[in-house]
Amino acid sequence: MAEIRVGTCSWTDKALVASGWYPAGHRDAEGRLRHYASQFPVVEVDATYYGLPSTRNSLLWAERTPEGFHFDVKAFSLLTGHPTQPNALPADLRPALARRRGPAGTDPGLLDDVWDRFSGALEPLRQAGRLGSLLFQFPRQLAPGRSAAAFLRECRERAAGWPVAVEFRHPGWWRAEHIAATTALLTELDTAAVAVDMVQTLPTSVPPVARVTSPRLAVVRFHGRSTAWGTGTKEERFRHSYTPGELSEWTSRIRAMAEQAEEVHVLFNNCCADAAVRAAQSMRDLLGLPAPALT
Known part of the structure; x- marks a missing residue:
């Protein structure tokens, strides 16, 4: 049976900080992370989607968390084919955004440069054993097809040797006619598929596969x-x-996933006030996982 880790998709969300979940004495940057890591064994880093990470932050995150704690880090927007504003890049890389030669509309050389800086900044986190995965969340425009599969292969080749998870925002990848091909592609790439829970009444709803x-x-x-x-x-x-x-709709699915993988990460992205941390605590209880030791 795999180790099941339950957590949230942010520990710095302004609404969470304002909710009062963090106790007095733990509301500065260091205190928040230390408190969060005393309550949950995994967290997602969202800020790296909007801007490149820094080596300094990786070192601080590793220093402020206990051994065995994991960070799942979102890939920078340019690496996943999302629109990216020039000011999200270091100044010396901004001119290259004007060159549009790759299948995702971006100069492949720029993607290589961005990947080198992105991965280099995260290397201390990786070396400390704190990196859970890199989350490549692809835009809704990336629909199933040959060009999309080729783009995924390029992304995986660039991130060779790194643990990668993929979330699709286009619902077609997990509709019945594509499930087998999507599963085969991600298996070939040794990339973790991200299962999604969301409202199922919209045309853009991703099936909960x-x-x-x-x-x-x-x-x-x-x-x-x-x-x-x-x-x-x-x-x-x-x-x-x-x-x-x-939440109970997912407990049997999560346990089934735990029979097939060494580790399962269950992350709550309903980041409004303390809703995500409360849901994570409830899911932990439903799965029969131990509560954190009191400190």
Whole structure:
């Protein structure tokens, strides 16, 4: 049976900080991370999608967390084919955004440079044993097909030797007619498939398919079930408090994933006030996982 780790998709979210979840004396940057890591064994780093990480932060994250704690780090937007503003890049790389020669609309040389800086900054985290995976979350525009599969292979080749998980935002990848091919592709690439929980009433809803495509890791991300997903503000899209019944729909699937992978990460992205940490605590209880030791 795999080790099941339950956590959230941020420990720095402003709404979480304002909710009062962090106790007095643990509300500065160091205190928040140390407190979070005393409650959960895994967390997702979201800021690296918006800007390249720094070596300094990797060193601090490793220093402030206990042995065995894992960070799942989101890949920078340019690496996944998302629109990226020039000011998100270091100044010396910004001119290269004007060169559009690759299949994702970006100069392949720029992607190589960005990957080198992205991975280099995370190397201390990796060396400390704190890196759980790199999460490549692909945009809705990346629909199943030959060019998309080729882009995935390029991404995986660039990240060779690193633990990678993939989340698709286009629902076609996990619809019945593509499930087998998607599973085969990710298995070939030794890349963990990310199972998604979200509202299922929208045309853009990703089906809640749970497939294990890497023997090392399986991932489930809970986005909440707000019907504002396609149209609302960020706060409206993620405003959802999971009920025990909704979480129970996933317990047997998570246990089945744990029979096939060495580790399962269950991450809550319904980051509105303390909804994500409360859902994570509830899921931990439903799965019968031990609560953190009191310190």
